[in-house]
Amino acid sequence: xxxxxxxxxxxxxxxxxxxxxxxxxxxxxxxxxxxxxxxxxxxxxxxxxxxxxxxxxxxxxxxxxxxxxxxxxxxxxxxxxxxxxxxxxxxxxxxxxxxxxxxxxxxxxxxxxxxxxxxxxxxxxxxxxxxxxxxxxxxxxxxxxxxxxxxxxxxxxxxxxxxxxxxxxxxxxxxxxxxxxxxxxxxxxxxxxxxxxxxxxxxxxxxxxxxxxxxxxxxxxxxxxxxxxxxxxxxxxxxxxxxxxxxxxxxxxxxxxxxxxxxxxxxxxxxxxxxxxxxxxxxxxxxxxxxxxxxxxxxxxxxxxxxxxxxxxxxxxxxxxxxxxxxxxxxxxxxxxxxxxxxxxxxxxxxxxxxxxxxxxxxxxxxxxxxxxxxxxxxxxxxx
Numbered sequence: 415x416x417x418x419x420x421x422x423x424x425x426x427x428x429x430x431x432x433x434x435x436x437x438x439x440x441x442x443x444x445x446x447x448x449x450x451x452x453x454x455x456x457x458x459x460x461x462x463x464x465x466x467x468x469x470x471x472x473x474x475x476x477x478x479x480x481x482x483x484x485x486x487x488x489x490x491x492x493x494x495x496x497x498x499x500x501x502x503x504x505x506x507x508x509x510x511x512x513x514x515x516x517x518x519x520x521x522x523x524x525x526x527x528x529x530x531x532x533x534x535x536x537x538x539x540x541x542x543x544x545x546x547x548x549x550x551x552x553x554x555x556x557x558x559x560x561x562x563x564x565x566x567x568x569x570x571x572x573x574x575x576x577x578x579x580x581x582x583x584x585x586x587x588x589x590x591x592x593x594x595x596x597x598x599x600x601x602x603x604x605x606x607x608x609x610x611x612x613x614x615x616x617x618x619x620x621x622x623x624x625x626x627x628x629x630x631x632x633x634x635x636x637x638x639x640x641x642x643x644x645x646x647x648x649x650x651x652x653x654x655x656x657x658x659x660x661x662x663x664x665x666x667x668x669x670x671x672x673x674x675x676x677x678x679x680x681x682x683x684x685x686x687x688x689x690x691x692x693x694x695x696x697x698x699x700x701x702x703x704x705x706x707x708x709x710x711x712x713x714x715x716x717x718x719x720x721x722x723x724x725x726x727x728x729x730x731x732x733x734x735x736x737x738x739x740x741x742x743x744x745x746x747x748x749x750x751x752x753x754x755x756x757x758x759x760x761x762x763x764x765x766x767x768x769x770x771x772x773x774x775x776x777x778x779x780x781x782x783x784x785x786x787x788x789x790x791x792x793x794x795x796x797x798x
Contacts, residue, residue, distance in 0.1 A: 461523065462599065465524050466538070466562060469498070469517065469520050470559045470575060470597040472516055473498070473513065473559050474576060477557070478578070481506070485507055486595070489540075490557075490595060497600065498520075498521075498536070498539055499521055499535075501540070517538060520538055521534070521538055524538060528608065528719075528721055529608070534607055535603075536600075538597060539597075541598075543560070547594065551593040556577065556592065557592065558590070558592055558595070559575050560594055560595070560596055562598030571583045571584060572584055604720075605681060608725075609681055612677070612725060612726045615726035615730065616726055619734065620674055621670075621676050621729070621730055636797070638701065638794070639795075640794070641697070641699040641701070642696065643695070643698050643789075644788075644789045646787070646788040647689070647690065647691045649689060649784075660685065660686055660687075660688075662683075662713060662765065663679060663715075664712065665680075665729075666709050666710070667733075668710065670704065674738070675733040680696070699771060705738070708772055710767065710768065711767065711771060714763050720763065764783075765781075765783075766782065766783045766785040768781055776792060
């Protein structure tokens with residue numbers, strides 16, 4: 415076994431577990447009075463999914479107002495996706511203005527479910543499920559509205575709603591005849607805010623960048639040594655066609671200068687499509703904050719349900735049990751045995767991982783899961 419395997423494995427385990435910590439919450443949008451009763455949607459697997467589903471149904475019913483339907487159509491044709499908070503706040507039609515308060519509550523619910531806090535702002539957005547639907551929408555075809563379908567499990571259909579609130583089952587593997595609005599999360603915004611939550615939480619426990627920045631030579635006169643991603647390619651970014659761009663980030667872990675395990679977050683907003691090679695020239699590892707010349711990297715994807723506060727707490731709970739023995743050592747077998755079996759099940763949030771990245775690593779590095787590769791090189795950042 416590689417000496418870095420336990421740190422990497424523990425990180426994967428707690429990351430997969432964090433999603434399971436999100437409790438199922440009730441709908442964040444009250445049913446609108448005076449509307450047709452819709453077929454009840456199947457129970458979603460998380461509070462984020464519940465909020466998206468309730469929002470999709472409320473938006474669908476609101477489109478019975480022709481003036482509001484035209485406003486939404488114009489917005490959907492003008493951009494790939496538009497924030498629902500801004501769209502309803504600026505609405506001219508009565509149905510749009512009536513929906514605004516519910517969207518505000520739903521945004522707050524999403525922020526809470528994802529562990530982002532009160533200042534997250536508008537996260538829910540709406541857009542066409544596929545660009546091929548633009549002509550039909552522009553021609554006046556009545557749209558359906560659906561929550562962005564989860565890519566977990568073996569589902570082959572998802573539920574969309576019309577303006578009466580009636581449910582329609584649509585196939586996941588082919589575009590429907592009618593245009594479909596998808597209600598989902600602004601993934602790029604959620605990841606950026608979520609990684610800040612992880613950084614703050616881990617730093618408060620002595621496991622992150624802020625807590626270990628002082629005295630680590632970050633501004634050493636000789637500059638800092640890093641490992642840079644020259645190119646990267648992922649075979650499956652775990653996003654079906656209807657969910658748009660993947661929201662990828664990487665967690666880099668190793669021992670900090672004080673011998674305490676640490677985690678550094680790396681946002682990768684450019685890594686959107688599978689089987690596409692990107693050339694970011696992005697710093698992956700800053701060696702000035704690590705005690706040893708080894709670190710591991712775990713690449714993850716926010717599928718919408720990631721609770722960053724729960725993720726950070728789960729990471730901290732495991733990493734705080736590790737002590738530095740003077741070398742880059744494996745985790746104790748007892749710790750591995752303590753990890754619940756369900757943490758190790760396959761989950762779409764996990765993309766790939768890279769063992770034992772060294773300060774001198776250069777060239778092609780294949781991911782352990784065989785799902786991606788990256789080329790890396792040492793890169794020295796001189797002092798200004």
